[in-house]
Amino acid sequence: QTLAPIPAPPKHPEYGHLHYLAGDAPVLNFFGLARQIPEGIFRLDFPGRTLIQAYDPDLVAELTDERRFQKRIHPSYTNVRNLGGDGLFTSDSSEPNWGKAHRILLPAFSQRAMKGYFGQMLEVAQNLVGKWERTQGQDVRVADDMTRLTLDTISLSGFDYRFRSFDKEELHPFLQALARVMHHTMTMASRPPILTPEMEEADRAYWADIAAMNELVDEVIRERREHGGGGDDLLGLMLNATDPETGGRLSDENIRYQVMTFLIAGHETTSGLLAFTLYLLLRHPHVLAQAYAEVDRLLPGNAVPTYDTVMKLDVIPRILDEALRFWSTIPNYAVTALRDEVIGGKYEIKAGQQVALLIPALHRHPGAWANPDEFDIDRWTPQNRRTHHPAAYKPFGNGMRACIGRQFALTEAKLALLLVLQKFALVDPYDYHLKVKQSLTIKPEDFVLRVRERRPHE
Numbered sequence: 483q484t485l486a487p488i489p490a491p492p493k494h495p496e497y498g499h500l501h502y503l504a505g506d507a508p509v510l511n512f513f514g515l516a517r518q519i520p521e522g523i524f525r526l527d528f529p530g531r532t533l534i535q536a537y538d539p540d541l542v543a544e545l546t547d548e549r550r551f552q553k554r555i556h557p558s559y560t561n562v563r564n565l566g567g568d569g570l571f572t573s574d575s576s577e578p579n580w581g582k583a584h585r586i587l588l589p590a591f592s593q594r595a596m597k598g599y600f601g602q603m604l605e606v607a608q609n610l611v612g613k614w615e616r617t618q619g620q621d622v623r624v625a626d627d628m629t630r631l632t633l634d635t636i637s638l639s640g641f642d643y644r645f646r647s648f649d650k651e652e653l654h655p656f657l658q659a660l661a662r663v664m665h666h667t668m669t670m671a672s673r674p675p676i677l678t679p680e681m682e683e684a685d686r687a688y689w690a691d692i693a694a695m696n697e698l699v700d701e702v703i704r705e706r707r708e709h710g711g712g713g714d715d716l717l718g719l720m721l722n723a724t725d726p727e728t729g730g731r732l733s734d735e736n737i738r739y740q741v742m743t744f745l746i747a748g749h750e751t752t753s754g755l756l757a758f759t760l761y762l763l764l765r766h767p768h769v770l771a772q773a774y775a776e777v778d779r780l781l782p783g784n785a786v787p788t789y790d791t792v793m794k795l796d797v798i799p800r801i802l803d804e805a806l807r808f809w810s811t812i813p814n815y816a817v818t819a820l821r822d823e824v825i826g827g828k829y830e831i832k833a834g835q836q837v838a839l840l841i842p843a844l845h846r847h848p849g850a851w852a853n854p855d856e857f858d859i860d861r862w863t864p865q866n867r868r869t870h871h872p873a874a875y876k877p878f879g880n881g882m883r884a885c886i887g888r889q890f891a892l893t894e895a896k897l898a899l900l901l902v903l904q905k906f907a908l909v910d911p912y913d914y915h916l917k918v919k920q921s922l923t924i925k926p927e928d929f930v931l932r933v934r935e936r937r938p939h940e
């Protein structure tokens with residue numbers, strides 16, 4: 483076997499590869515680079531750290547083989563653990579609480595379980611539509627309203643807690659604190675080791691924000707305990723269920739981390755998906771027309787959808803699948819080699835080395851997708867699905883560490899689109915040009931649209 487070096491772009495005389503981390507969305511810098519490096523893998527060297535990004539579907543097929551590579555919580559996660567602790571997202575599979583929580587919570591996320599959340603999902607989606615009816619003709623800040631929708635949905639369905647985000651002009655203080663914490667987390671990762679007074683001040687604000695967020699989470703838990711602590715939602719399960727394998731329960735500390743994890747992971751990604759989807763629909767009127775036709779067929783006039791209406795959808799789910807191919811809202815996540823490995827027959831990956839999957843480049847890889855830059859929902863007909871490369875589509879992560887909330891996100895997103903398209907025509911008053919912003923996830927930045935009620939036969 484002849485080994486080959488992992489391709490790397492030329493180094494800048496002064497910055498090396500550091501400039502690839504600059505800008506509002508470093509992942510798009512990587513995506514641009516990927517388009518120039520056909521090997522489907524590259525490496526970037528930063529002081530003290532090497533970043534490997536892979537996007538060739540055959541390499542990704544190897545990297546997602548859990549016998550060889552798995553998600554590991556590296557020291558770079560330390561800051562995110564300040565919020566999520568050993569909650570599902572930020573714990574290592576080898577930590578006892580990961581397995582315990584995974585086993586306790588998995589049944590609450592099955593497709594069948596979604597039927598139980600439908601009433602809450604509908605209530606919040608109706609709040610969104612109600613707001614848009616009241617403010618017709620005014621600017622809608624899309625990412626903000628989608629965030630209101632998804633935060634209220636996970637908190638109401640999961641914890642029977644009402645944020646009432648649509649009642650207020652401002653985003654909820656929890657979200658404002660989260661945005662600041664995420665921003666600070668990004669700067670912490672790249673700042674020099676010497677502490678300046680400004681940084682000390684920023685650190686103080688960071689811990690104050692985390693304390694405020696914890697307080698809200700504690701309130702959610704306290705409220706439930708005051709009402710007997712029962713219920714068959716996520717919180718009820720966490721407070722009462724025992725692990726089928728060990729018989730153990732989740733500790734109070736761990737429940738707090740899980741609630742925080744669900745409040746964050748359960749809203750950021752889905753709101754980004756919905757915002758990108760509305761953007762893509764505006765750009766592809768023939769697809770939007772198909773969606774309207776489907777909505778009018780299944781939900782004529784002012785009919786109220788049921789869970790079965792959502793299950794009958796065909797066009798809207800394909801729109802979401804394709805939107806996630808185009809703009810996967812978690813665009814980069816990593817696996818770690820369990821032992822020394824060679825992938826693609828020539829690239830050496832040492833034990834413990836992390837390799838990130840570069841999802842935008844994988845999802846538009848010319849070897850796996852015909853006309854990869856075309857938004858084409860027919861890729862997702864049952865017949866065409868069967869022709870896909872098995873590792874070319876990974877919006878929800880991989881294997882046992884894949885997204886537990888996938889069905890939840892898709893059910894919620896289908897329902898929201900259904901209600902929005904039943905009522906509204908979408909208007910793009912400022913001829914929006916896509917600007918992607920990355921924090922924890924990616925979102926279309928400053929995307930503003932307007933809506934007006936649809937006329938009959940429109």
Ligand code: HEM
Pocket residue numbers: 553570571572584636743744747748749751752755810811812815816877878879880882883884885886887888890891
């Ligand atoms: C994990 C994507 C919605 C909860 C993940 C991962 C991805 C992902 C890529 C794996 C990350 C990694 O390997 O490090 C998405 C996308 C969503 C979405 C694209 C929406 C479109 C949700 C929702 C919830 C949720 C609605 C909760 C209700 C979680 C949790 C994990 C996770 C708890 C960690 C699972 C574990 O490791 O045990 N998600 N997610 N996600 N997601 Fe999602």
